[in-house]
Amino acid sequence: MGRPDAEGQGPSDGLPDLPPEWGRVVVPDDASALAAEAAQIRRELRRAAGQPGDGLRALALPLLVLLVALLTTVIGLLAITWPRANRGADRPTPAPYSPPAAVTGRPLPALDLVDTGQAPVPLRGLLPAMIILVDGCTCPDLVADAAAAAPAGVAVVTVTGGRTVTALPPAGRDVRALADPAGGLRSFVGQPARPGSATALLVDRAGVVTRVLPELGPIDAYRADLTALGA
Known part of the structure; x- marks a missing residue:
């Protein structure tokens, strides 16, 4: 209550x-x-x-x-x-310079190069030949050694890029100097020019590449192959 x-x-x-x-x-x-x-x-x-x-x-x-x-x-x-710290250490090592293995044994393409007068010269008309690409290095001593060792009937041809012909005739032997305005021969090799290095191809009379020298060196490294071109 x-x-x-x-x-x-x-x-x-x-x-x-x-x-x-x-x-x-x-x-x-x-x-x-x-x-x-x-x-x-x-x-x-x-x-x-x-x-x-x-x-x-x-x-x-x-x-x-x-x-x-x-x-x-x-x-x-x-x-x-x-x-x-090791930013550069994990980069892959560049592969050594070497032409594709498929180049050896392939027929040389029918390329027209030019001489000092800019007249066309069919490259296959000079076979058998040792063709030296001197767009990376004129290498006159190495060219002279190759010319002196080449057997009779085997041409030694130097090829520069562009239209300017670099003539390097060694003493006692003629060397055919040509230029490749279209870059067809370098494209066929499949590798760019390297400063200080010349690339050489040995091509038999049938037009087949028998050997590729990515870096032209002493004559003893390829004398047998060069001699075989004249057989």
């Missing part, structure tokens, strides 16, 4: 005066009568306390995605810019 306040009757049992807008306030004798109101208040408090946590959980996934993207970008930049 509750005790009403003294609405219009003054204070009751020592309770302080309450604002009149609160209306009639009844204080129950048993606190259990307020259990329902207390439960409602606790639910409201839990709901209010849970709202900030829900917001943080909603932001957790976007923040995680942003963090992963940031870390990936930073790692990628470090991988690109990080100095490598």
